[in-house]
Amino acid sequence: MAKVFKRICKGECIMPFKLSNKNTTALAVTVYNEDFAVVKEKRNIEGYNEEEYVHYMDVSEKIETDSVIVKGLTIQELNFDYDLVEKKKLLKKYIDRTVYLVDREKDTKQEYRLLSVDDGLVLEDSKTNEIILDPKEELILPKLPDGLIVKPSLIWKVKPSKTDLVDVTYTTGGLKWHSNYVINLKQHTLDLTGWVLLNNQSGTTFENAQLKLIAGDVNRVHDSITSLYEKVPYEASMVVQSEANFEEKSFNDYHLYTLQGKTTLKNHQEKQIxxxxxxxxxxxxxxxxxxxxxxxxxxxxxANTKENHLGLPLPKGKVKVYSEDASDKSLEFIGEDRIEHTPKEEIVKLSLGQAFDIVCETRSTDKYKEGKNEYFAYEYVIKNRKDEEITMVIDHPIRHIHWQMVDTTHDYKKINANTIEFNIQIPANQQATIQFKYRVNKSINVNL
Incomplete structure (x- = not known):
């Protein structure tokens, strides 16, 4: 069992048990699409027979303190210390206190009193009372002041316990994931590769963790203050893990993906799996x-079906499509689109761009009234300038409720109450003309 310790300072002040990530026996992280994650951790701890403070270190800088769940300890009070060490903050803690200037070349060390740090350093010589501005010598501080910490920590006041294991769960910001897909479009089939892109800006590294991903839109209540830290620019490193394997299952109206094996999520890192x-x-x-x-x-x-060699829940994300140039076998980019969360047995539809060699013309050809009825006529002309036959789908909106088709040159399908669809084949280098007329009973009709 990993050891934890306590220190007794002067005045019989008892410092808390310190639990760092060195005491961790198990770590799991579940990451959500919406820039947050749930961290689950088990750490060893020695039992004790009196009321104590536990200093739980190495937590995320963006922890949501109202989300903490602790098993194995009875907590009376919880504090989150996040007054982290920074140069100016550290120097301000030493205003009106003793500091030292060291000259390494001359091997000297002199005592000074720090007066100000707001616009450069201002010091007073402890012996001569001379004022020194922005000294060139090395400034030495005696020790880390009380109240400043190197890493954010949870401080718990707990009741006596004989437990040797504490189980902690909390929610944190700064972790997110999304999917990216790449399609290699061939003559009759396509190959689909899906990637998970993880981003860790939580301020903490999660070492050797079990990784889970939740796909789906989870409802959250957002406060006006969402983080204790301002967002700052960063440079993220990229790690690609191309032979990973996720196990997928349905979970409470969402989909859960569990990475086989364990992984490390470093702070300021993007990982692609x-x-x-x-x-x-x-x-x-x-x-x-x-x-x-x-x-x-x-x-x-x-079709996202097993019969079509797929049949998997597809998390939302961007899809890039490539096609091979037969002359040199190189892949060329031909468009991209986004998909929403797509269950199995559904259709994936991607819009790649606008066709160069297809010309479309449409116009209203007639509009007149006869008694209580009003008539509307339209014409679509589709010119196929390609050297191959194409399938053309034409959607036409009808902005009336009570309508009836009177005449049409082509069969159509009623998509909904106010949309009709024509699906036609147009041979290479030819054109097709669609004409239709519908009637609206104005005595009962309401325009949409």
Missing amino acids: TLLDKENISFKRYYEYSFGEEQADIILEF
């Missing part, structure tokens, strides 16, 4: 156009 790697996924490619738009959108669509 493989989430999935699937091949030979069938897809559909078509073009989509709606009334009033200028160009047709390029759509890539595939």
Whole structure:
């Protein structure tokens, strides 16, 4: 069992038991999409027979103190000490106290009184009372002042206990994750690789931790003050772990991903871990156009099913799509989109950009009244300038409730009460014209 200790200072002041991460026997971190995580930790502690203070060190700088759960100890009072050591803060603690100036070349050490640190150092010679401004010599402080700590810590006042293990759970900010996906688009199938990108800005390194990820939008109440620390610029290092394996399961209306094995999440580090790697996924490619738009959108669509070599919950994230240039076998970027959290057995639909070689024209061709009815006629002209046949999907909005189709050149599908959809094939280097007319009973109709 790892040892903890206490010190007795002058005046019979009892310093607390100190529990650092060296006492840790188990560590688990569950990271959420929304910039927070839950830390679960077990540490060894010696039993004691009197009321004591426990100094629980090496916690996250962005800990939410109202989230702390402790098992194994009966806590009467909890404090969070975060007055961390900083140069100016440290110097201010020594104003009107004794400090020393050391000249290493001359091997001298002189005693001074620190007067001010606001606009440079101002010192008074303890022997001559001379005032020294911004000395060149090395400034030595006797010791770390009371009240300043190197790392944020929890201080607990606890009742007597014979336990040898304390179990602590808390929520912290500064940790987040999201998914990124890469598609290699082939002639008839695609390959899909998914990555998890973890970012640790909690101010703490989590060594040898069991890692879990929660996918889903968890509701949280945000206070006006969200952190004890201001956000500052940082340079994050990137670590790529390409042979990891996550085990996925449904968990309380969310999805839980558990990394097989353990990992270390260093402070100011981004870590990229493989989430999935699937091949030979069938897809559909078509073009989509709606009334009033200028160009047709390029759509890539595939089924998230086992039959299609997938069938996994896909956390939300950005999807980049590449396609091979047959002339030199190199991959070229052809577009990207975002997906929301997508359950299995659903369709993934990506919009990659706007088609260069497809020209779309639309216009209102007629509008007139006959008695209680009003008639509306439209025309779509789609020109396929590509050297291959295309599938074209056209959505047309109808801004009336009580309408009825009177005439149409093509079959259509009613998507909802106010949208119809035409799905047509257009041969290479040809064009198609869609014409339709619908009637609205104005005596009962309400415009949308």
